[in-house]
Amino acid sequence: MRKIQENSVASELINFLNASPTAFHAVEEAKKRLRNAGYEQVSERQDWDLEAGKRYFFTRNHSTIVAFAIGNKFEAGNGFYIVGAHTDSPCLKLKPVSKVTKGGYLKVGVQTYGSGLWHTWFDRDLTVAGRVIVKEEKDGSVSYSHRLVRIEEPILRVPTIAIHLDRNVNSDGFKVNTETQLLPVLATSIKTELNKAVAERGPVKSEEIQVDGKKSDIGMINSKHHSLVLEMIANQIGCKVDDICDFELQVCDTQPSVIAGAAKEFIFSGWLDNLCSSFCSLKALIDATSAESDLKDESGVRMVALFDHEEVGSHSAQGAGSPVMLDALSRITSSFDSDSKLLPKAIQMSYVVSADMAHALHPNYMDKHEDNHQPKLHGGLVIKHNANQRYATNAVTSFLFREIATKHNLPTQDFVVRNDMACGSTIGPILASGVGIRTVDVGAPQLSMHSIREMCAVDDVKHSYEHFKAFFQEFSDLDAKITVDM
Numbered sequence: 202m203r204k205i206q207e208n209s210v211a212s213e214l215i216n217f218l219n220a221s222p223t224a225f226h227a228v229e230e231a232k233k234r235l236r237n238a239g240y241e242q243v244s245e246r247q248d249w250d251l252e253a254g255k256r257y258f259f260t261r262n263h264s265t266i267v268a269f270a271i272g273n274k275f276e277a278g279n280g281f282y283i284v285g286a287h288t289d290s291p292c293l294k295l296k297p298v299s300k301v302t303k304g305g306y307l308k309v310g311v312q313t314y315g316s317g318l319w320h321t322w323f324d325r326d327l328t329v330a331g332r333v334i335v336k337e338e339k340d341g342s343v344s345y346s347h348r349l350v351r352i353e354e355p356i357l358r359v360p361t362i363a364i365h366l367d368r369n370v371n372s373d374g375f376k377v378n379t380e381t382q383l384l385p386v387l388a389t390s391i392k393t394e395l396n397k398a399v400a401e402r403g404p405v406k407s408e409e410i411q412v413d414g415k416k417s418d419i420g421m422i423n424s425k426h427h428s429l430v431l432e433m434i435a436n437q438i439g440c441k442v443d444d445i446c447d448f449e450l451q452v453c454d455t456q457p458s459v460i461a462g463a464a465k466e467f468i469f470s471g472w473l474d475n476l477c478s479s480f481c482s483l484k485a486l487i488d489a490t491s492a493e494s495d496l497k498d499e500s501g502v503r504m505v506a507l508f509d510h511e512e513v514g515s516h517s518a519q520g521a522g523s524p525v526m527l528d529a530l531s532r533i534t535s536s537f538d539s540d541s542k543l544l545p546k547a548i549q550m551s552y553v554v555s556a557d558m559a560h561a562l563h564p565n566y567m568d569k570h571e572d573n574h575q576p577k578l579h580g581g582l583v584i585k586h587n588a589n590q591r592y593a594t595n596a597v598t599s600f601l602f603r604e605i606a607t608k609h610n611l612p613t614q615d616f617v618v619r620n621d622m623a624c625g626s627t628i629g630p631i632l633a634s635g636v637g638i639r640t641v642d643v644g645a646p647q648l649s650m651h652s653i654r655e656m657c658a659v660d661d662v663k664h665s666y667e668h669f670k671a672f673f674q675e676f677s678d679l680d681a682k683i684t685v686d687m
Contacts, residue, residue: 210484210666211460211468211659217480218458218470222330223451224264224288224509225349227476231266231483231507232258238487240268245528251536254496259529263332263347264288264509265519267529268483270490272499272677277538280550281530282676283504283638284482284669285521285628286557287511290472291317291651293383293452295329298425301384305391307427308384309357311452315512319383320375321652322452326355327385329430331450335440345446348438355455356433357385385452387427422446454653466579466659473647473655478556479507481645481662485669495674501550502533503673511557511628521628527636552680553640554602554672555593555629556665558657559583559616561646571619576646578658581612582668585627585642591618593629593640597685602641602672604679609671611664614646 221227232242240256243249251257253275258268265288269281293311301308309329313319330351337344364370377383422431422445434450435442458470468477486505489495496503506529510520517523530551534544559582562575570576576583584599585592606613618624633640645665647657 210481211662213484214468214477214480214662215458215460215470218472218476221472221476222351222453223332223349225332225449226330226351227288227472227479228260228263228266228507229349231268231479232260234483234487235268238491240270240487249532249536251533253537256490261525262509262519265507265525267504267506267525268486269502269504269529269533270486270496270499271502271533272496274498274500275502275537276500277534277540278543278546278550280501280547280552280677280680281504281533281638282501282552282673283506283526284485284554284556284672285506285508285526285632286478286482286555287475287508287521287628288479289315289509289512290474290476291315291512293317293322293385295331295426295448295450295452299430300425300427302390306389307387307429309387309427309430309452310384313379313383314451316651318649318652319377319379321649321654322383323359323361323377325358325653326455327357327359327452328352328355328455329357329434329450330453331448333434333438333448333450334446335438336444336446348440350434350437350448350450352433352437353455357387357452359383359385388429456654460659467656468659468662469654469656471653471655473657474558474650475511475556477558477645477647477657477662478665481665482554482556482669483507485666485673489670489673499677501677504529508628515628515631521631522635526632530636548637550680551638552598552601552676553593553629553632553638554669555627555632555640555642556669557627557629557642557644558647558650559585559644560650561648561657563648569619569622571617574615574617576614576616578646578648579660580614580646581606581661581664582643583614583616583646585629585644586615586617587624589624590630591624591626592642593627593633594642597683598639598641601676601679601683602643602668605671605675606668608675609667611668611671613668 220230235258240258243257243259254273256270260266292314294314296310299310301310333348335346431442454471461469482505508521510517515522561578629640629642645661649655
C-alpha cells in the first residue's frame with residue numbers, strides 16, 4: 202500500500218476543527234494557541250498599556266477574538282494589515298424552552314441558525330455543545346461563571362420518515378418543515394420513566410432557591426429543558442443541576458473531521474465554512490510573528506479578527522457590523538498617541554483580507570458556475586468579485602493580494618456569480634463600508650457549503666496558510682509601492 206505523506210498544516214486544521222464544535226470552543230482553542238505563542242490577553246473593560254514589538258489579543262462574548270502584533274517601528278497613524286474571518290456556522294440552536302414531549306418521545310426544541318442545508322442533518326449521530334452560566338458559592342458569597350460544555354457521545358438524532366410513508370419523496374424532493382420535522386429525538390418517555398436515577402429526582406421549584414436572600418429563577422431551568430439534558434451537562438462540567446442558571450447550546454455532529462479520499466487529498470468535516478479560514482489566518486499570524494526578528498522592521502500592526510454571527514448578518518455586539526474592529530484600531534492607535542486625527546489616517550493606510558470559503562466547481566452541477574469563473578479544488582485561494590458590492594474586492598485590492606501570490610508562486614483563482622443567480626456576501630462589504638478600510642474578498646474553494654458535512658482540498662489549506670503568512674510578512678513593503686489617491 203502506497204504511503205501518502207501527511208500535510209502538517211491540514212493535520213493541525215483537523216485538530217482545530219475537532220476541538221471547535223461551536224464559536225465559543227473555536228475562540229477557546231484560538232486563545233490556547235495564542236497564549237502558547239506568547240500573546241498576552243487584554244480586556245476591553247480595562248485600559249490598555251501596549252508596546253511596540255509586543256503581541257496581544259482580546260475576546261468579546263467569548264465568540265469573537267481579535268489578535269494583533271505591533272511592529273517595532275509602529276507609530277500612531279500607521280496601518281493595520283488584517284485578515285478577517287468568522288467563527289460561526291449554520292446549525293440548530295436549542296430554544297429557550299427546549300422541552301418537547303410528543304408521541305411517547307422526548308424531543309429537543311431547536312431554532313435554525315443561518316441558512317443551513319437542513320436535510321443533511323437527518324439521520325446523523327448528534328450531540329450538544331456550547332456554554333453554560335453556572336452559579337458558584339464560596340465562603341458565603343455567590344458568583345457566576347461561564348463554562349464551555351460538550352457532550353462527546355451521540356445523544357440525539359433527527360430520523361427521516363420511511364419511503365413507505367412518503368412515496369413521492371424521490372420525485373417531489375425532500376422538503377423539510379423546520380418547525381415540526383427537524384426536532385431531534387432524545388429518548389422515549391417510557392425509558393426515561395424507568396430510569397430511577399432521573400425519575401426519583403423531582404424538578405426543583407424556583408421558590409426553593411434563593412440568592413442573597415432573594416428568590417431566584419434558577420430552578421426554572423428544570424421546567425424548561427429535559428432533565429436528561431441537564432444531568433448530562435451538570436456531569437460534564439462538574440456542577441449540580443440546580444447551579445445551572447442558563448445556557449447557549451447548539452446541536453452538532455459527532456463524526457470527527459478527517460483527511461480522506463482515495464488519495465488523501467480531501468478534508469471531510471463540519472464547520473469548514475468558516476473555521477478553515479479562521480485557522481489558516483490564525484496560524485499564519487502566529488508563525489509570522491513568533492521569531493524575535495519578525496516584527497523588527499514592521500511599521501504596521503498585523504492582525505486577525507474572527508467574528509461571530511456572520512451567518513446571520515453580523516448585526517450583533519460581537520459581529521463584524523459592530524464597532525469591535527473600529528474599537529480595536531482606535532484603542533491601539535491612541536495607546537501610542539492621543540491625537541484623534543491619527544485614526545482616520547491609520548484607516549486609510551490599512552487593508553483587510555476578508556477570508557470566507559468559496560464555491561468550488563461542482564462536477565454534478567457545472568451549470569451553476571459562469572463559464573470563465575470556475576474555481577477548482579487544489580487551485581488556491583479564490584478572489585471574489587461582484588459589481589454590486591456583495592464582495593468588496595476592487596482592482597487595487599485584488600492586485601495587491603495577487604501580487605503577493607505571484608512572488609511566492611502561489612496559485613489564485615477568480616469567481617463571479619452568474620447574472621441569473623443571487624450572490625452571497627461576507628464580512629468584507631460590512632467592514633469596507635462601516636470602517637472605510639480597503640478590502641479584498643477571498644476564500645478557499647469547497648464543496649457542500651452549509652451542509653452538516655463539508656469538504657475541501659488539503660492543498661488549499663496549505664495555499665491559504667502560506668498566502669496569509671506572506672501577506673503579513675510583506676504587505677507593508679508592497680503597499681508603499683502603489684499610488685492611487687495622490
